[in-house]
Amino acid sequence: MKPVYLDNNATTRVDPRVVDAMLPYFTEQFGNASSIHAFGADVGTAIRHARRQLQALLGTEFDHEIVYTGCGTEADNTALLSALETQTGRNEIVTSVVEHPAILALCAWLEKTRGVKVHYIGVDARGRLDMDAYRKALGPRTAIASIMWANNETGNLFEVETLAELAHEAGALFHTDAVQAVGKVPMDLKTSEIDMLSLSGHKFHAPKGIGALYVRRGVRLRPMIRGGHQERGRRAGTENAPAIIGLGVAAELALTHMDDENTRVRALRDRLEGGLLQRISHAMVTGDPEHRLPNTSNIAFEYIEGEGILLLLNKAGIAASSGSACTSGSLEPSHVMRAMKVPYTAAHGAIRFSLSRENTAEDVDHVLEVMPGIVETLRGMSPFWDGTSETRSAFTPTYA
Amino acid sequence: MWEYSDKVKEYFFNPKNVGVIEDANGVGEVGAIACGDALKLMLQVDPATDRITSARFQTFGCGSAIASSSALTEIIVGKTVDEALKITNQDIADFLGGLPPEKMHCSVMGYEALRAAVANYRGETWEDDHEEGALLCKCFGVDEGMLERAVRNNNLTSMEQVAQYTKATASCSTCAEPVEEALERINAAMVSEGVLDARDAFVAGALPPTRRAARKTSPLVELSAPTAPAKLTTVQRIRAVEEVLTELRPVLQGDGGDCELVDVEGNKVMVRLSGACVNCQLASVTVQGIQQRLAERLGEPVRVIPVPSGH
Numbered sequence: 001m002k003p004v005y006l007d008n009n010a011t012t013r014v015d016p017r018v019v020d021a022m023l024p025y026f027t028e029q030f031g032n033a034s035s036i037h038a039f040g041a042d043v044g045t046a047i048r049h050a051r052r053q054l055q056a057l058l059g060t061e062f063d064h065e066i067v068y069t070g071c072g073t074e075a076d077n078t079a080l081l082s083a084l085e086t087q088t089g090r091n092e093i094v095t096s097v098v099e100h101p102a103i104l105a106l107c108a109w110l111e112k113t114r115g116v117k118v119h120y121i122g123v124d125a126r127g128r129l130d131m132d133a134y135r136k137a138l139g140p141r142t143a144i145a146s147i148m149w150a151n152n153e154t155g156n157l158f159e160v161e162t163l164a165e166l167a168h169e170a171g172a173l174f175h176t177d178a179v180q181a182v183g184k185v186p187m188d189l190k191t192s193e194i195d196m197l198s199l200s201g202h203k204f205h206a207p208k209g210i211g212a213l214y215v216r217r218g219v220r221l222r223p224m225i226r227g228g229h230q231e232r233g234r235r236a237g238t239e240n241a242p243a244i245i246g247l248g249v250a251a252e253l254a255l256t257h258m259d260d261e262n263t264r265v266r267a268l269r270d271r272l273e274g275g276l277l278q279r280i281s282h283a284m285v286t287g288d289p290e291h292r293l294p295n296t297s298n299i300a301f302e303y304i305e306g307e308g309i310l311l312l313l314n315k316a317g318i319a320a321s322s323g324s325a326c327t328s329g330s331l332e333p334s335h336v337m338r339a340m341k342v343p344y345t346a347a348h349g350a351i352r353f354s355l356s357r358e359n360t361a362e363d364v365d366h367v368l369e370v371m372p373g374i375v376e377t378l379r380g381m382s383p384f385w386d387g388t389s390e391t392r393s394a395f396t397p398t399y400a
Numbered sequence: 401m402w403e404y405s406d407k408v409k410e411y412f413f414n415p416k417n418v419g420v421i422e423d424a425n426g427v428g429e430v431g432a433i434a435c436g437d438a439l440k441l442m443l444q445v446d447p448a449t450d451r452i453t454s455a456r457f458q459t460f461g462c463g464s465a466i467a468s469s470s471a472l473t474e475i476i477v478g479k480t481v482d483e484a485l486k487i488t489n490q491d492i493a494d495f496l497g498g499l500p501p502e503k504m505h506c507s508v509m510g511y512e513a514l515r516a517a518v519a520n521y522r523g524e525t526w527e528d529d530h531e532e533g534a535l536l537c538k539c540f541g542v543d544e545g546m547l548e549r550a551v552r553n554n555n556l557t558s559m560e561q562v563a564q565y566t567k568a569t570a571s572c573s574t575c576a577e578p579v580e581e582a583l584e585r586i587n588a589a590m591v592s593e594g595v596l597d598a599r600d601a602f603v604a605g606a607l608p609p610t611r612r613a614a615r616k617t618s619p620l621v622e623l624s625a626p627t628a629p630a631k632l633t634t635v636q637r638i639r640a641v642e643e644v645l646t647e648l649r650p651v652l653q654g655d656g657g658d659c660e661l662v663d664v665e666g667n668k669v670m671v672r673l674s675g676a677c678v679n680c681q682l683a684s685v686t687v688q689g690i691q692q693r694l695a696e697r698l699g700e701p702v703r704v705i706p707v708p709s710g711h
Contacts, residue, residue: 303433305460307462311413381418381457382458382460383439383460
């Protein structure tokens with residue numbers, strides 16, 4: 001049986017059509033877009049086309065609103081650092097406790113080295129942002145508020161439009177890390193209040209090593225990387241032409257498959273999730289099932305630890321991931337699971353299945369077939385499981 | 401993903417001795433579900449011979465925790481209780497063909513469970529109900545006894561290793577300071593017992609050993625043979641420090657620098673670097689060299705602190 005890849009929030013397979021579009025730009029049209037000769041001019045034209053393709057996916061009006069970066073993390077870093085520079089007299093950041101480390105580690109560093117005050121807004125048991133705390137944290141000292149569009153572990157969607165409006169009321173900029181949302185959620189940034197948005201190509205079938213920062217027209221941007229006029233001086237460094245062109249094609253394909261992602265893929269996800277909960281007791285969906293990405297399901301299995309599940313899944317040809325401590329090298333469950341206060345009996349057994357348009361019904365069937373046995377095997381070894389579904393559960397699934 | 405050895409994979413995918421011994425006469429339980437791993441070890445010991453006739457386990461944890469538990473049961477069956485107690489966590493790791501450093505705590509868990517099970521068999525109280533003050537890491541329930549056993553069994557000399565082997569400090573890290581102090585104290589004791597090289601001993605706040613020092617190429621290290629460590633009085637300590645510095649000064653003077661003793665306070669030795677040593681980019685290497693020589697002479701970890709001139 002062919003391997004079943006359900007770890008698309010980690011990275012996706014590059015679409016062969018993307019690879020085909022990229023290939024000529026390595027060996028044939030290899031020019032530097034800045035050059036005056038034909039080699040350069042052809043590449044320049046191709047990049048302009050790719051930019052329009054990405055614009056269409058994001059629904060942006062102006063081509064200069066897109067700044068290509070090396071990755072989503074660079075886009076995140078650029079956004080926050082720029083805001084602190086341009087927002088004179090404001091040195092506070094408002095963000096959430098469930099952000100990606102690209103934001104959280106940067107914030108911790110800014111606190112430590114630059115005296116920046118960071119407000120970390122908490123979430124409830126379903127991972128929903130504490131809106132009151134968010135409102136209260138915003139003020140005349142806020143340079144920027146940065147809240148992710150979708151959470152990478154649970155798939156939770158945040159109300160970025162509302163959050164952006166609230167930030168603007170306080171005179172602050174609003175940035176969103178949309179690395180998990182771009183390509184899965186329809187976007188129309190030309191009607192949006194969002195000032196800056198980060199994306200990463202490899203999350204939607206483009207190659208690794210290419211990202212972009214959307215910067216709304218009129219929002220000032222200070223470069224993080226200096227040394228050239230590329231991207232209008234906002235991100236120096238020779239354009240990664242093949243990757244930019246690949247990202248363009250991936251964006252066009254994502255737009256074409258947007259309906260599929262939100263209907264067929266969503267249905268596959270729901271069948272996988274429903275099937276697992278039906279077959280396996282003491283399992284709970286983490287996050288907010290009503291407001292999340294169509295491709296993501298995060299299920300916590302009580303009394304067992306995530307790494308064991310992943311190793312056994314891998315043996316059965318299934319790739320998934322876990323917010324468990326043991327797989328990451330840290331010794332604690334993920335900050336997202338902890339922030340939602342997932343019961344300790346289940347937090348270590350949280351498994352993330354993330355689908356893509358490439359998954360099929362057979363993939364889901366295979367997981368439904370092997371997963372109950374895997375959980376049973378591990379529970380059979382667990383000192384906390386007494387061998388019956390009558391085991392007193394330490395949590396009351398309020399939603400499942 | 402981790403690079404697990406084939407043996408770890410074998411013992412995870414097909415673990416031996418999983419399950420319960422209903423009439424076990426030695427049961428040890430360590431860890432907790434909140435900590436991310438826990439192990440219940442059950443032994444059947446023949447009271448006539450003190451020999452372990454069977455061993456079974458139940459484990460909540462990652463692949464290497466399950467493999468370590470299973471390996472432990474394989475190792476101890478057939479041994480007498482006294483023989484089994486000689487096993488350390490390193491034996492478990494070795495049996496499995498090694499564990500990734502971040503996973504060594506899994507083997508420590510097995511070792512601790514064995515001790516708990518034997519204590520239970522002998523009717524002793526397992527000192528797991530940590531007394532007030534003795535509990536160092538509240539997140540992972542690491543007390544001084546467990547820390548000391550892990551440090552001694554595995555020659556741990558850094559905070560990173562302590563976290564990898566016991567998980568202490570790895571969560572909220574509020575216990576970093578007491579754990580540092582304990583590690584320094586245990587290492588110092590190991591040095592005075594002659595089981596640890598003074599150069600490797602952990603000293604809180606000290607720089608890590610330089611590569612140069614590790615290769616022993618520093619002229620400061622090879623000046624004379626180390627003398628046997630002995631308990632020194634304060635006056636003897638100061639004299640010893642002065643002697644070492646006197647030996648070293650010609651080396652420094654040869655490079656146009658110099659060094660003089662300012663004060664000795666416990667294991668802290670304050671020195672003043674002068675001449676070419678001031679602003680020398682290799683001054684930290686020099687200080688490290690002096691520190692090593694002093695540690696060898698005094699037989700205990702020493703922290704050399706350069707003080708600015710004019711003090």
